[in-house]
Amino acid sequence: MTRIAIDAMGGDHAPHEIVAGALWAAADYNVAIELVGKPDRIEYAIDKINSEGIISTVGGFKNQKIRIDTSKLDIKITQATEVIEMGEAPGQAIRKKKKSSIVLGVDAVATGSSDAIVAAGSTGAAMAASLFGLGRLPGIDRPAIAVTLPTMKKPVVIIDGGANSNCTPEMLYQFAVMGTTFSKNVLGVTNPRVAVLNIGEEAGKGNELAQATYKLLEEKQDKINFIGNIEGREIFSGICNVIVCDGFVGNIALKITEGASSMLFRMLKQEFKTDPLARIAGLIAYPFMKRIYRKINYEEFGGALLLGVKGITVISHGSSKAYAIKNAIRVAKEAFETGINKKIAEFLDGNNSFTE
């Protein structure tokens, strides 16, 4: 059985919601779990879930209560005496706090005790610990974060979602390869269409990086299914499956998407409070809004994959609750079981091509 390590101490709602998500995933997805953190706090959370169940809240909407029989689950607890806080400089922190939950969680993957790690704490610390503890895949200069977004059609992968602020065209080509592998093997997209995030469709558009990347990807069309530039407006149309950009642009793009949709929902909620008729409209529209919210919410995809390291690291949103963690564990399991890293390595070794 695949075993997933979880940094039980990372994120705004650790350890309770993290442990809850882990137990929920163990029950639903038939995975073994390794909870890394302070044993007494983890055990307290497990006891509480045993007696009270999991109260799942998604996107501020109240939800059902889930009962879980933890006695039937394969749960291992690994002690970590330290925790890396959000403000700490990642590189320093992972060198100093060798007994922290994120460092020991990555260690669990490096030593083979678990098959993947899920972390909702400091993204920088998770990246640094993974890079240091697992090492880079051959042929990859820098690991990158692959984030899955919903569209009107199939989900799209944006890579890099924030690992590298300064990039080269070669790095973006490697991101394209990793994103294609992910889209194909984990999301099940046939011959994924790759585009460069840009401010216009024409080849000459954009900053120096975007222009040079366009040229390079055009030369690699025998290897990846490059369709050209894509503008921000078109991301959600679903016309392409993998979008490459540097981590600075990618991170801003993702957070703006989050900010804009959250503002829209808050505005709708406010509008539905303006008068009695509005309140009735709101009550009726509520379940439909909730369904949409779930479709677009990051909690549905659970976490982003850090691609390019010799292991599976899934980075979850810092505000993740049980439902998001459960989904992040599903992503980790699927990534591991499809052997994504082996496929990336094979591809970069020159023995593969994604265009079919």
Next chain:
Amino acid sequence: MTRIAIDAMGGDHAPHEIVAGALWAAADYNVAIELVGKPDRIEYAIDKINSEGIISTVGGFKNQKIRIDTSKLDIKITQATEVIEMGEAPGQAIRKKKKSSIVLGVDAVATGSSDAIVAAGSTGAAMAASLFGLGRLPGIDRPAIAVTLPTMKKPVVIIDGGANSNCTPEMLYQFAVMGTTFSKNVLGVTNPRVAVLNIGEEAGKGNELAQATYKLLEEKQDKINFIGNIEGREIFSGICNVIVCDGFVGNIALKITEGASSMLFRMLKQEFKTDPLARIAGLIAYPFMKRIYRKINYEEFGGALLLGVKGITVISHGSSKAYAIKNAIRVAKEAFETGINKKIAEFLDGNNSFTE
């Protein structure tokens, strides 16, 4: 009376919707209008509006019919025999097509026949024509596009929205000065709060440009009200009034906001079609959704100001219809009447400070 020139031939719905928006603005905002384009086509549009009125459609929602008595309006038609198409290279096009509607529209401002120009055609051509025809303001290296977005509180100005893909920290400081002047004088914000668009709050975050800009703006805190970095997620919270970034990042940010909100509305519409109860919910919720859509839609702000040239240029969305053009003309009028360029020049001359 302030007179606004309009490129009647630019945009997806030219000339009819452009002319309609211009006449509507003339009637509502007490401005004189100079329509630049092919006289026969402009006159045909005016005749049609005289007999049929303006059918206003905002964001795909059907709207009221507006009757306008054009005989009372101050309308001038200036002949332009050429039109610059969307695909043309802007620099070349404005040099080659000296009788195009955008070049002659900018000329109208340069010669003082009109006080501002509104254009919904090629953004590149409008920028090139303005830079060439009006020249730069003293102290400004490169003009930038200031785009106004709604937030939960006051609107925020994002600058640069797409004029310059490669920027220096000095340029971003100048954008901060221009954005502050705009926010204060046109949007009426007291002591506008300025932030750098970045991927984290700390000073050391982001790419080289963001880091260097942070340092420079910190040194200029006696001149602008710099509050630090802002993440994409927080843009819509309304905690800051002016956000500076390079035009590559800014353009992607704006188009993603547009794409994400349009996807959300499309998803809600789809969801409201799933079954009979959903249809009823949709019918009741419809007017409320429409109100939100109007709040967040670009049509409400009408157009973005090209700041840094010696004149007022308002660039509208290519898909603008009458309502958006009407609002763009309002923005042009306000910018002209508040003397924004004089204020920018005074500020850069060293005799002014925005922190109060």
